[in-house]
Every structure is written in structure tokens, then in C-alpha cells.
Amino acid sequence: MNITDREIGVSEITGLEALYFALIDSKVEMVTGVAGFPVTAVMNYFEKNATPEITTLWMTNEKVALEAALGASASGKRSLVLTKHVGMNVLSDPLVTSVNHTIGAGVVIVAGDDPGVLASQNEQDSRWYGEVSEVAVYDPSNPDASYNSLVRAFELSESTKVPIIVRITDRLEKATGTVTRSAPVEKTEITFDRSIWKLTMRGKHQHFHLHAQPLLLDEAENSPLTRYAKAAETSRIGIISSGYPSTLVDEVLGEDHPEISHLSLNVVSPLPLRKLRQFISDHEKVIVIEESEPFIESHISICENVLGKTTGHLPYGRIEKEHISFAIENCDKGKVSEYTDVETIEKRGARSLCEDCLFLPVYRMLHDLDILIAGDMGCSIRSAPEPLEAVDVGFALGAAISTGSGFEKKSVAVIGDFGLAHSGIVGLINAIQNNRDVLVMVLDNRTAAMTGGQSTPDLAEAVKALCNDVTIFDFNDPKLAESRIGELEELVRDKLSVKGVSVIYVRAECVLYR
Structure with a gap:
């Protein structure tokens, strides 16, 4: 059966497949990508299943990949950029400027993060680029959220005239779940509006704060993709999460802790601070569960009842279900020191060069x-x-x-x-x-x-x-x-x-x- 003929809403599909369907239904015409874990699999899948309307281009450099996408955008073509997290460093130059410059048709950057550093040179967190560039970042937790995040990201990109970031991980690509597709959009006719050149560089930034940023803030506070599973009125403990760890939280709470409330964020930049303040005030203890860095936690850790990585309740990097259970069991402690081991090559058994490598x-x-x-x-x-x-x-x-x-x-x-x-x-x-x-x-x-x-x-x-x-x-x-x-x-x-x-x-x- 051809991938485009699969029945969605009944079949279980992967997060990777969900991204592909969102690509198709959003009428994306250009995909540029730079190889690297975990986005190589995404680009390979897009290439294998691309329709004639979609141009897929492997690039040697992430800056060039985004610049090509911006060019497509200016001429009215929706475009997608695939990069691993370290590639965000390389493309940040045109990204930051494009926000004030404004764009044409929608541009979305799918940033593949690598919690646990399975195949990368570092463990950085792409969510920070939302703050650096002042754009929205979606951090979906499952295939359905992945589909809807990508579809919505293109809509938001065009209404705000800025690129949008969607963050994924290897486990999200492989996760399975039911996805409900929306009707495919009409082909966009949006091109670059040259009237922005009437403004100075400072004026462009002012224009962004007056016209685009309020829309981004509204998206964060009112996104229907945010999930709030409220426990009993007397719930003492609440969990805030984003990304794939939200799925792990759902499993842990469903198995053992129905008394704990769960706020799963999908839009993490800008952060929905009003929503977060209310959730924190409603609970005695709040645990923040996220990968890889304490991104959400760092913005709300001023509240004494917030626990997470900086308090030692959770490890930096990759999160597993046992980490979540440990944090819940120790939430009455203000500080813990469980995660003190430092991984060595000897312990992990890192891969070396091929035994028959000619070099x-x-x-x-x-x-x-x-x-x-x-x-x-x-x-x-x-x-x-x-x-x-x-x-x-x-x-x-x-x-x-x-x-x-x-x-x-x-x-x-x-x-x-x-x-x-x-x-x-x-x-x-x-x-x-x-x-x-x-x-x-x-x-x-x-x-x-x-x-x-x-x-x-x-x-x-x-x-x-x-x-x-x-x-x-x-x-x-x-x-x-x-x-x-x-x-x-x-x-x-x-x-x-x-x-x-x-x-x-x-x-x-x-x-x-x-």
C-alpha cells in the first residue's frame, strides 16, 4: 500500500510518518536538509516518498539550507529545513535576521535534538533558539502532536511573517500513535512584501514587537495543543513537561499516580507564563520534566516549590520513566544528589573506526x-x-x-x-x-x-x-x-x-x- 493511501485516524503511525503527512497536507514545495542524527532518517523518508510537487535538497551547510528556504519563501513556496541541533548554531545568522526582515510563504525549521548524545558532539537544547531569535518553538510529545505542530507552524509562520521552529528527537520519530489529518490547505500565494524596506533596521525590530510578537504570545498562552490533565481538586503535586518526556509522564501517572496533575506544553517559546503561574500556584510541589536542559525550569525556578534538574530531582539530558518516578518519590526534599555519575567511554562502549577502514x-x-x-x-x-x-x-x-x-x-x-x-x-x-x-x-x-x-x-x-x-x-x-x-x-x-x-x-x- 502506498504511504499516501494509508488510513489515518485508525492506523497507528510513527512520529516520522506524522511529519510526512503534515508536510503533504501543508503543501510544502521545498525541503532542504543537512545530514545528521536524528534528522537523516526524516530527510531519507521525505525523499523516498516525496510527491512531484516537493523538491528535496541535501545541502552541505545549514546556513545555506535556511537561506535556500528563505528564497523559496520569498517567491511564494512553503519550505521546510531539516537540521540536527548543532546545525542550529550554523543557521542562526540568517534565522535571527529573517525575523525582522520578514518572509513570504511559511518557513519551518525542524530541529532534531539528541538527548543522551547518542550520535553528536554535544547535548545542546534547540529550544533556546526560540529566545535567541524571538520565534515560536513547538515541542511535540507524540505523533498526533507532531502532525498538528507542523501544520500549525506553517500557519503561524505566515501570519507572523517569521520562521517557526519545531523540535523533535529520535524517540519521537519512532513513537507510534493515532493521528487525525486535517484537510490539505490551498496552495499559498503569499510572497515577500517589499514594503518592509521603508523601515530602518531598528524600525523592523519595532515592527516585529508591535505586530508579530503579540501573535506568538497568544499562540503560546492559548494553543489547543497544550494538554492539562487535572487530577482531583486536592491534588498536591503537579508536573509540567514538554516534548517526548510528556508521553513518559502520561505512562507513569496512568500506571501509578492518578492523583498528580499534568500540564504538557506544546509551545515552549514564548513560554505561556500566565498559564504556568496559575498551575504553580495551584500545587504545593511542581516537578518540571524536560529534555535536555532546564529550559522551562529556568524561567520558573524563582518559585520555591518548583523542582527539576537544578534541584537534582532529574538528570540533565535524556529522561526515562524511572527518573520521573524517582522525582515524584522525592518531591518533599528540596535538594537531592542522585545523579552524580559521569559517563565514560569505558562504561558506554563508544563506537570506534571501522576495523577495516583504509585510513x-x-x-x-x-x-x-x-x-x-x-x-x-x-x-x-x-x-x-x-x-x-x-x-x-x-x-x-x-x-x-x-x-x-x-x-x-x-x-x-x-x-x-x-x-x-x-x-x-x-x-x-x-x-x-x-x-x-x-x-x-x-x-x-x-x-x-x-x-x-x-x-x-x-x-x-x-x-x-x-x-x-x-x-x-x-x-x-x-x-x-x-x-x-x-x-x-x-x-x-x-x-x-x-x-x-x-x-x-x-x-x-x-x-x-x-
Whole structure:
């Protein structure tokens, strides 16, 4: 049965499928995305099932992904941007400006967060970008809320003329539930209104606060997607939650605690402060259950009866049902210290490089150089822990070249071809412009291996145009790899001894996606 023919409202579907149906029913015409957990699965699903009316584009950079969506919006096409949480950092520049600039047709950013850091370089919380950019953030808890949040986000985006954020997680994508679809909207005819250019930059911000912000505040306070399960009038304990943890709260309360009230927020930015104040005043103790950071809690923790992460009742990051039960059992304590363990690689058993990776001899060679090595957020970051201990630092995707340019003496910056295309090439341009001493090793397998095997652009000719010291080193034959490593090490040591920027392209197939 074709996915578009499935009967909705009767069948159980996943959160991922719910997002797809919302995409279809909202008449979205462009989807841009950057690969990364947990949004790779969403983009793959959209690509596989897209109708001819929908253009899906894998992008190498989140800033570019949003800018393309804004361009589609200006010409009257609803557009969606898929990014993992760290990608929000990259697209924040056009996001913040677009709010005052105003847009045309609706633009929604689906931000995939990674509570528990299953496959990311950090555990940041995308809800904060609602405050940074002053836009609305939806934090749905189940497939039906996911569907309705995305549909409503496009409507709100067009009424306020600003992008809207919908936050999801891996568990929300996989959760199942009944979804009731609304009638598909008519194709929008909304385009960018140039009259905003009559205002100064300050005037645009004033315009936002006068016309858009009141609509966003009203959405937060009166959203029908907010759920309030009120217990008995004598309910002493109340729980405030948002996102997937709301589903866990429902399960815990339904099983063991029908006497506890539950306010499940869907719009978390701007926060519905009037609603929250009333709920807090109605209960002796209020527990805030959320992932990953104490976002809601931080705004209401001035109230002494509010408990959560900052009081030790819940852990930072990923929330499980046992955490909720523990918080309820200890709600009469003002402070607890249950969650003091610090996770180690030994305890968790983090994944290392593939055993037959053709670049393994390269990483062993880097370890033996006895100099600082700048890594990147591709496969090279997995060479940092034991036993390889090849790279020393790694801050962001595409950051290796810039980082290496800051070292005291010439050293090696290891970057993948995807990291180079994402933003690393800008670091290369700056290193050349500023006459920095750095040896760039591009581990080129033409694959974004950490995010699902997407193809990557070949920038070798562009690099040659930028830098006059570029060597292409073929490392593709596993039979010759071990014998050629001495040749590569000699080349590396030679390049480290000369001033300026040097680039070595080390080319080998990805054994995982060959």
C-alpha cells in the first residue's frame, strides 16, 4: 500500500510518518536538509516518498539550507529545513535576521535534538533558539502532536511573517500513535512584501514587537495543543513537561499516580507564563520534566516549590520513566544528589573506526608524529580516544583547519571531504589569506560516512585554485596501504618543515558505503 493511501485516524503511525503527512497536507514545495542524527532518517523518508510537487535538497551547510528556504519563501513556496541541533548554531545568522526582515510563504525549521548524545558532539537544547531569535518553538510529545505542530507552524509562520521552529528527537520519530489529518490547505500565494524596506533596521525590530510578537504570545498562552490533565481538586503535586518526556509522564501517572496533575506544553517559546503561574500556584510541589536542559525550569525556578534538574530531582539530558518516578518519590526534599555519575567511554562502549577502514594506518601515523593534531567532527573524532589517540582536539564540523591555524607551530589539521565542504573551506581560505602555517590532510572518501553515506562534492580543483601546495595521495588499495604509509609519513614530515599552507588529499574508499 502506498504511504499516501494509508488510513489515518485508525492506523497507528510513527512520529516520522506524522511529519510526512503534515508536510503533504501543508503543501510544502521545498525541503532542504543537512545530514545528521536524528534528522537523516526524516530527510531519507521525505525523499523516498516525496510527491512531484516537493523538491528535496541535501545541502552541505545549514546556513545555506535556511537561506535556500528563505528564497523559496520569498517567491511564494512553503519550505521546510531539516537540521540536527548543532546545525542550529550554523543557521542562526540568517534565522535571527529573517525575523525582522520578514518572509513570504511559511518557513519551518525542524530541529532534531539528541538527548543522551547518542550520535553528536554535544547535548545542546534547540529550544533556546526560540529566545535567541524571538520565534515560536513547538515541542511535540507524540505523533498526533507532531502532525498538528507542523501544520500549525506553517500557519503561524505566515501570519507572523517569521520562521517557526519545531523540535523533535529520535524517540519521537519512532513513537507510534493515532493521528487525525486535517484537510490539505490551498496552495499559498503569499510572497515577500517589499514594503518592509521603508523601515530602518531598528524600525523592523519595532515592527516585529508591535505586530508579530503579540501573535506568538497568544499562540503560546492559548494553543489547543497544550494538554492539562487535572487530577482531583486536592491534588498536591503537579508536573509540567514538554516534548517526548510528556508521553513518559502520561505512562507513569496512568500506571501509578492518578492523583498528580499534568500540564504538557506544546509551545515552549514564548513560554505561556500566565498559564504556568496559575498551575504553580495551584500545587504545593511542581516537578518540571524536560529534555535536555532546564529550559522551562529556568524561567520558573524563582518559585520555591518548583523542582527539576537544578534541584537534582532529574538528570540533565535524556529522561526515562524511572527518573520521573524517582522525582515524584522525592518531591518533599528540596535538594537531592542522585545523579552524580559521569559517563565514560569505558562504561558506554563508544563506537570506534571501522576495523577495516583504509585510513587506519594514517591515524596510527598521526599518533606517532608527537605534535598537536586538530581533528574534525567526521570519522576523525573517533580516533581521539584510546587505542588510536590520533587527534587531540575537535570542536565543530569544518573547524579543523581554523583550529590548526591557531597552533603555535605548524601542525596537522585532519578533515573529511564533507567537513571541508560544510565550512572547512572557509578556514582554508583564511589560513591562506593570513599566511598561517598549517598542513591540511583531507581524508577524501567522497562520503558523509557518519550521517548515512550521502555523497559529497569533490573540491580538489577548488582547493588547487586556492593553494599552490597541494598533493593528491591515493591510498585506495588496501594491499598497498601499509607499504605506502612510510611514503605518506615522509611527505607529511617534509610539508611540516616548510612555511605556509600545505594540503595533502588522502583518497580511499569508505568501506562502509563503497
